[in-house]
Amino acid sequence: MVYLTRTEHFNAAHRLYNPAWSYEKNEEVFGKCANENWHGHNYDLYVTIKGIPDIDTGFLMDAKALSSLIKEHITEKLDHRNLNLDVAFMNGKMCSTENLVVGIWNELKPHLPSSVQLHCIKLYETPRIYVEYFGE
Amino acid sequence: MNKKVAVFRSEHFNAAHRLFNPKWNDVTNEKVFGKCALPNYHGHNYELEVKITGKPDKKTGYVMDLKELSDLIKKEILSRFDHKNLNLDTKEFKDLNPTAENIAIVIYKILRPLIDKKKDLKIRLYETPRNFVEYPAN
Secondary structure (H helix, E strand, O other): OEEEEEEEEEEEEEOOOOOOOOHHHHHHHHHHHHOOOOEEEEEEEEEEEEEOOOOOOOOOOOHHHHHHHHHHHHHHHHOOEEHHHHOHHHOOOOOOHHHHHHHHHHHHHHHOOOOOEEEEEEEEEEOOEEEEEOOO | OOOOEEEEEEEEEEEEEOOOOOOOOHHHHHHHHHHHHOOOOEEEEEEEEEEEEEOOOOOOOOOOOHHHHHHHHHHHHHHHHOOEEHHHHOHHHOOOOOOHHHHHHHHHHHHHHHOOOOOEEEEEEEOOOOOEEEEOOO
């Protein structure tokens, strides 16, 4: 079993705000992240797949093809967007990095070839904060 | 010691912005600024490097106390821009397009009067790990 990771990146605006709570409660829980006019991040996305390399090519999957899939199904939808307002798969969900990785997993998985398995979505919100999701 | 030394302090802030010239229509803005003009904003992790150049003080050996420089950047820059929408939440970019170039110039103008005149100041601002600007240029 071999693991292959492709890195992509996107820039987006978001805000952490639970509409079921009062403004004060949101400020208390989310602090500056609740700012009503948004703030933003440079997100770095790591997609890891696993499987057995093909005998003829030596590839688990052509990394360029994996990149194209991620761009088409994920970063095209997220890059230079407002995660709260512009992204259909985050509609009605809190735009935390935790929820974003689960959303990305669910969006990407159906488009991967059957010869590989999705292993991990890792997403850096800042150089100092990242989350991982293994589909568990 | 008579030699000039450069000292640096790095800080960071996260902000939303969009690039948009209100004198142009949407078509021209999109043509010039592309995705950066999208109406609902996007955002960045800005990495700020402040460079101070001068002769180390004879008594302390410091060009500038870097804790003091850090406190100054936090008070004057991060408190204005961190977790803000540069277009909507800051007076500095009310009528100025918040490109990395303009943000660096604005930061320089805020800090310059607060730093010893005998020291040189340079701002380097990373908008992404791959896009960054410096002001002054030389």
